[in-house]
Amino acid sequence: MMQKSLAACVFGALIVSTAALPASAADDIESRVQLCAGCHGQNGVPINSATPIIWGQQSNYLYKELHDYHSGDRANPFMASVAKMFTLPELRQVADYFAAKQWPAAEHTGTPGEAPKSAEMCKACHQPNFVGGAPAPRLAGLSYDYLLTSMNNFADGKRTNNLDMPGFMKALSETDREAIAHYLAGL
Numbered sequence: 254m255m256q257k258s259l260a261a262c263v264f265g266a267l268i269v270s271t272a273a274l275p276a277s278a279a280d281d282i283e284s285r286v287q288l289c290a291g292c293h294g295q296n297g298v299p300i301n302s303a304t305p306i307i308w309g310q311q312s313n314y315l316y317k318e319l320h321d322y323h324s325g326d327r328a329n330p331f332m333a334s335v336a337k338m339f340t341l342p343e344l345r346q347v348a349d350y351f352a353a354k355q356w357p358a359a360e361h362t363g364t365p366g367e368a369p370k371s372a373e374m375c376k377a378c379h380q381p382n383f384v385g386g387a388p389a390p391r392l393a394g395l396s397y398d399y400l401l402t403s404m405n406n407f408a409d410g411k412r413t414n415n416l417d418m419p420g421f422m423k424a425l426s427e428t429d430r431e432a433i434a435h436y437l438a439g440l
């Protein structure tokens with residue numbers, strides 16, 4: 254009896270104290286993003302090559318994409334319903350949460366290939382080593398399948414949430430796109 258009421262008292266005090274802590278919002282986000290691991294991976298390695306790496310991706314970019322799935326500017330049925338589980342300010346926290354994680358180490362078997370000439374102009378935005386920055390996302394180490402699909406989606410007008418990328422991708426031949434995707438996946 255004594256113990257029970259003590260437990261109830263401690264539990265009650267815990268609720269009061271955690272509710273008062275500013276950290277509780279972040280804790281809440283941390284528990285709510287557990288579902289992302291189902292596809293984007295428990296350790297940052299996605300479950301399949303159609304699912305992009307989000308651990309260590311640029312924060313601005315993560316937020317922009319979550320925002321676009323939320324608004325419908327970028328179409329994907331899974332990600333639309335996932336993004337709509339959060340408000341826009343919460344999506345900002347989600348973006349910061351994954352951006353702060355470590356990009357998963359690549360398991361390279363061969364040596365990285367030579368950079369195709371057509372990949373030169375991409376560096377202006379995606380940065381010389383393709384790790385991304387404020388103007389554009391990281392591409393280095395994304396899967397070949399995801400990279401090629403993204404590039405083709407821009408070229409074919411299926412992904413329209415950026416003004417520049419569709420034109421850049423249309424200007425490349427399919428062989429160029431394949432060569433670039435192959436190169437970037439090996440970085």
Ligand code: HEC
Nearest residue numbers: 286288289291292303304305315318319329331332335347
């Ligand atoms: C059912 C599987 C699934 C779940 C669960 C899921 N995702 Fe995704 N996610 C995907 C797939 C597949 C894509 C690629 C979709 C596309 O091509 O537009 C994607 C794309 C993304 C992108 C775009 C990345 C880029 O490089 O453009 C972000 C950001 C993202 N997801 C974040 C999240 C977050 C955060 C959660 C959890 C709140 C989550 N996802 C849950 C499957 C999932």
Ligand code: HEC
Nearest residue numbers: 371374375377378388389390400403404414415417418433
């Ligand atoms: C003027 C700046 C700029 C240049 C040059 C540029 N990009 Fe991009 N790229 C972007 C931005 C910004 C995005 C994010 C678009 C969005 O909001 O979804 C992007 C997105 C992408 C994505 C999708 C990444 C993902 O996770 O879904 C790929 C792939 C890509 N670019 C490849 C390339 C390649 C290859 C080149 C060169 C041939 C190139 N880009 C040149 C700015 C640029």
